[in-house]
Amino acid sequence: MVSSQVLIFVFNLLSGIVALLVSYYAFRFNRLVESSVLRYVSLGFALLGVGLVAEAGISVFLGVNLVELFVVKRIGVLANAAFLVLQLLAYLVFALGYAVGAFGRPKRFNETLPVGSLLVLATPVIRDALPQFYNFALASELLMVLLLAFVVFEGILIYSRTHSKFSLMVLAGFALILGGHIIRFGSIAALSSALYVDGTIVQFFGFLSLLLFLIRSGRIGPT
Amino acid sequence: MGELVQPEKPRSALKIYLDILTTVRDQGRAKPTRILYLANLSHDRLVKYISELLSKGLIEEKAEEENRYYTLTQKGMDFLNEVKKAESFVSAFGITI
Numbered sequence: 001m002v003s004s005q006v007l008i009f010v011f012n013l014l015s016g017i018v019a020l021l022v023s024y025y026a027f028r029f030n031r032l033v034e035s036s037v038l039r040y041v042s043l044g045f046a047l048l049g050v051g052l053v054a055e056a057g058i059s060v061f062l063g064v065n066l067v068e069l070f071v072v073k074r075i076g077v078l079a080n081a082a083f084l085v086l087q088l089l090a091y092l093v094f095a096l097g098y099a100v101g102a103f104g105r106p107k108r109f110n111e112t113l114p115v116g117s118l119l120v121l122a123t124p125v126i127r128d129a130l131p132q133f134y135n136f137a138l139a140s141e142l143l144m145v146l147l148l149a150f151v152v153f154e155g156i157l158i159y160s161r162t163h164s165k166f167s168l169m170v171l172a173g174f175a176l177i178l179g180g181h182i183i184r185f186g187s188i189a190a191l192s193s194a195l196y197v198d199g200t201i202v203q204f205f206g207f208l209s210l211l212l213f214l215i216r217s218g219r220i221g222p223t
Numbered sequence: 224m225g226e227l228v229q230p231e232k233p234r235s236a237l238k239i240y241l242d243i244l245t246t247v248r249d250q251g252r253a254k255p256t257r258i259l260y261l262a263n264l265s266h267d268r269l270v271k272y273i274s275e276l277l278s279k280g281l282i283e284e285k286a287e288e289e290n291r292y293y294t295l296t297q298k299g300m301d302f303l304n305e306v307k308k309a310e311s312f313v314s315a316f317g318i319t320i
Contacts, residue, residue, distance in 0.1 A: 029309035032237060035318050158317035166315035217311040 016052030040097025051086030098154035169213035176206030
């Protein structure tokens with residue numbers, strides 16, 4: 001039987017590699033196209049890739065995943081906080097990028113940020129009842145869900161405008177990553193390690209969709 | 224009542240490069256008038272962009288009797304492929320070149 005650490009390590013490592021590949025191609029094509037949206041996409045996927053690889057490494061190094069960390073109360077809070085912050089920053093950058101692309105400047109997005117923060121702060125029962133890092137992890141996942149929901153919404157708008165198979169693949173990728181984070185949020189809330197692995201697998205399918213996008217759009221392999 | 228029509232965005236320099244290079248590639252060897260017509264450019268802009276493409280080594284000029292025509296170099300072919308790849312990649316994020 002494969003342990004959850006091995007599954008988390010493999011899926012996060014592969015997801016991280018795909019994220020770094022997307023970042024590289026966005027960076028490369030930005031030199032040609034010079035678009036602020038591409039800069040955000042490149043930075044966002046770079047942060048996400050590093051965050052996912054960090055999570056993969058931490059799960060193996062500590063021998064526990066994020067949920068098990070709360071259950072067995074082992075040290076490593078700081079290490080786990082690092083990948084949560086990186087991933088959170090990545091989704092923030094995506095949301096900013098899409099906001100800039102859609103509205104010309106990120107003002108609209110800035111207005112939505114405090115809403116997410118307020119939502120997290122409005123859960124005093126959870127905050128007071130659980131250890132500080134648990135609250136931070138829960139808040140981070142919730143913020144990621146909110147940011148990803150915004151990114152998916154923008155993805156739907158782009159697909160409805162372009163009807164391009166490539167934008168559909170990217171939309172499917174972000175939607176699955178969103179689904180993964182919703183499950184992971186649930187897993188942290190319920191302290192279910194199995195659910196956390198499920199969320200990681202769903203997220204991995206999102207990155208598979210992005211990998212398919214890279215291959216189909218001719219970025220990898222013979223052109 | 225008349226319909227409101229969104230004004231079309233002017234083509235970027237990259238898009239014009241792409242249109243010229245695609246024309247030259249498709250024609251094999253393209254005369255200036257043919258490029259002018261197929262890439263939808265004014266004479267002044269054609270001269271400007273052709274001069275830039277020549278200086279970057281993406282196309283080369285050849286003369287045959289009285290005629291002048293342009294062909295794509297290997298560097299031009301590589302650049303064209305790269306721009307085509309970029310075009311399909313960025314379209315997924317709602318960006319047009």
